[in-house]
Every structure is written in C-alpha cells, then in structure tokens.
Amino acid sequence: MADFELVAPATPEEAIASLRTGPPGAVAVLGGGTDLLFDLEEGRSAPERVVSLRRLPWRTLEWNGNALTIGSTLPLRTLENDPLLRARIPGLHSAVRAVGSVALRQRATLGGNLGRSAPASDLVPMLLALDAEVLLLGPAGERRLTVDGFVQGSRRTALGPAELIRAVRIPEARPSAYHWQRVRPFHDISHMAVAVAFSPSARAWRVAVAGFPPRPLRVPEAEAALGSARPDADAVHRAAEEIARRAPIVADHRASEEYRRQLVRPLLERAVDATVRGGR
Numbered sequence: 001m002a003d004f005e006l007v008a009p010a011t012p013e014e015a016i017a018s019l020r021t022g023p024p025g026a027v028a029v030l031g032g033g034t035d036l037l038f039d040l041e042e043g044r045s046a047p048e049r050v051v052s053l054r055r056l057p058w059r060t061l062e063w064n065g066n067a068l069t070i071g072s073t074l075p076l077r078t079l080e081n082d083p084l085l086r087a088r089i090p091g092l093h094s095a096v097r098a099v100g101s102v103a104l105r106q107r108a109t110l111g112g113n114l115g116r117s118a119p120a121s122d123l124v125p126m127l128l129a130l131d132a133e134v135l136l137l138g139p140a141g142e143r144r145l146t147v148d149g150f151v152q153g154s155r156r157t158a159l160g161p162a163e164l165i166r167a168v169r170i171p172e173a174r175p176s177a178y179h180w181q182r183v184r185p186f187h188d189i190s191h192m193a194v195a196v197a198f199s200p201s202a203r204a205w206r207v208a209v210a211g212f213p214p215r216p217l218r219v220p221e222a223e224a225a226l227g228s229a230r231p232d233a234d235a236v237h238r239a240a241e242e243i244a245r246r247a248p249i250v251a252d253h254r255a256s257e258e259y260r261r262q263l264v265r266p267l268l269e270r271a272v273d274a275t276v277r278g279g280r
C-alpha cells in the first residue's frame with residue numbers, strides 16, 4: 001500500500017474543502033472502509049490523501065412521519081437494530097442483514113454501499129423499490145438524485161468532484177421484501193436478488209432485480225403485471241416472465257445466465273407473498 005495523508009474533518013464544510021485538492025484520484029473518501037481498504041491494499045486506488053468521514057455528524061436515523069432519512073455514515077448494524085425499520089420497512093431490514101457478516105456491518109455504511117455501486121449490492125435494489133433519493137453535498141451546496149439517477153454502473157455513480165453522499169431519504173415506509181440467492185451467506189455476494197415493495201400512496205408495486213452486471217435495476221413491466229395489492233399466481237407468473245424478458249440477465253464468473261433466469265420466479269414469488277403478508 002502506498003503512503004497517503006489521512007485527514008478526518010469534523011464538519012461537512014471542512015470535508016468538502018479537503019476533497020477539493022489535486023487531480024482526480026488524488027483524494028479518496030473513507031466511510032467504513034470495508035471496500036476502500038481492499039482497493040488501497042490491492043493498488044486499485046492510490047490516493048495522496050484519504051478523507052475519513054468518521055467525525056462527521058451523519059450517523060443519523062430520522063423518522064419524519066412515514067419518511068425515513070438515513071445518514072450516510074451510520075453503520076449498517078445500527079440501522080439493522082432499529083425496531084421501527086424492521087416493523088415498517090421489512091424489505092430494507094432484510095437487505096441490510098444480507099450484507100456480509102455482523103462484523104462487516106459494524107463498519108460498513110449505506111454511503112459506502114452506494115459509493116461502491118456494485119452490481120450485486122443488496123441495498124441498491126431495495127432502495128430502488130422504495131423510490132429512495134440520495135442527498136448529495138458538494139461545493140455548490142446540496143442536491144438530490146433518485147437512486148436510479150445516482151447509480152450508473154459498477155463503480156460508476158453521478159457523484160460530482162468534491163461531492164459527498166450526505167444521506168438517503170426514503171419517502172414512505174412500505175410493505176416490502178428482499179430475497180436473494182448465494183452459496184455461502186456470509187462470504188458470497190448475491191447471484192440474483194429480487195426487491196419488492198408496494199406503495200400504499202400510489203397503490204403500485206415496485207420491483208427491482210440485482211446480482212448481475214452492470215447494475216441493479218427496476219423492471220416497470222413486471223410492476224404493471226403484478227397490478228393489484230393482492231396479485232394472484234397468474235399475475236406473479238406474468239411478472240416473472242417480464243423480468244426474464246426485460247432484464248439484461250447475463251453470465252459472469254459467479255453464475256450462468258440460465259441459473260440466474262431460473263431463480264427469478266421463485267425469488268419473486270417469495271418476495272411478493274411476503275410483501276402481501278406484511279413483509280420480510
């Protein structure tokens with residue numbers, strides 16, 4: 001690992017200022033470090049400065065009525081232990097618990113999961129199904145993007161120069177569920193995952209899939225096929241067919257295309273059934 005300067009600003013303004021020096025790649029942002037430390041060790045990232053976010057006042061979890069705002073540096077384990085999250089957004093609770101091991105979740109953050117933007121992220125598909133927004137802070141102030149607009153591909157996001165993810169806002173608590181398939185739960189990442197939520201205000205389903213490159217994505221045709229709040233078996237079958245038809249499912253070194261396609265229907269059936277019964 002090459003030498004670098006480590007700074008830990010105490011305020012968001014200082015953090016933004018400390019990101020504004022040097023050419024692209026010269027400065028790296030450190031959340032929980034569960035991804036970044038590998039990148040540093042393996043030379044994928046060789047910054048001159050690492051800006052740790054650990055002192056920023058962003059380890060927050062704020063319910064405002066039915067809406068939830070999660071600070072970007074809150075450890076996932078703290079999020080997982082929130083009883084309201086478990087009761088009110090069960091799909092997000094399951095997705096958080098799907099991320100690695102307890103030890104990993106003690107350090108890993110939501111900001112880091114979005115910043116890494118992995119095709120097999122467990123959190124991005126659930127945030128898509130919840131119509132979540134990413135709140136960004138940079139030299140020009142704050143801006144908001146949908147998660148769909150923020151995540152662009154593997155390790156590619158809409159984050160601008162010297163910008164930070166400050167928080168994620170979920171506009172309403174929804175019955176929801178997250179189901180995934182992988183070989184070894186704590187060590188592997190998902191080969192295929194389905195996130196499902198039902199919006200009480202829009203009376204509409206949201207369905208997102210993940211696990212294969214380039215990125216997690218929503219499948220609006222599957223959402224329309226599910227239709228009513230209590231879809232019957234035919235509707236779920238049609239929705240699974242829409243996913244298989246529309247989602248760009250491919251093979252990679254972790255799973256074949258055929259295997260992934262076979263997983264779509266059982267994962268969707270379980271997720272819809274759980275959502276109709278209140279979630280999980």
Ligand SMILES: Cc1cc2nc3c(=O)[nH]c(=O)nc-3n(C[C@H](O)[C@H](O)[C@H](O)COP(=O)(O)OP(=O)(O)OC[C@H]3O[C@@H](n4cnc5c(N)ncnc54)[C@H](O)[C@@H]3O)c2cc1C
Binds near residue numbers: 034116165189
């Ligand atoms: C053994 C192992 C198992 C894993 N299993 C899973 C899994 O099952 N599911 C899953 O989804 N992920 C998994 N991961 C990936 C990783 O743990 C998660 O993506 C985690 O949420 C990253 O959070 P972090 O705070 O540690 O990120 P960091 O490593 O600190 O940062 C990751 C990236 O995001 C950037 N970043 C961090 N915070 C911010 C911010 N606030 N603003 C802007 N950019 C920021 C960093 O610069 C870096 O590029 C695993 C990783 C390991 C090592």
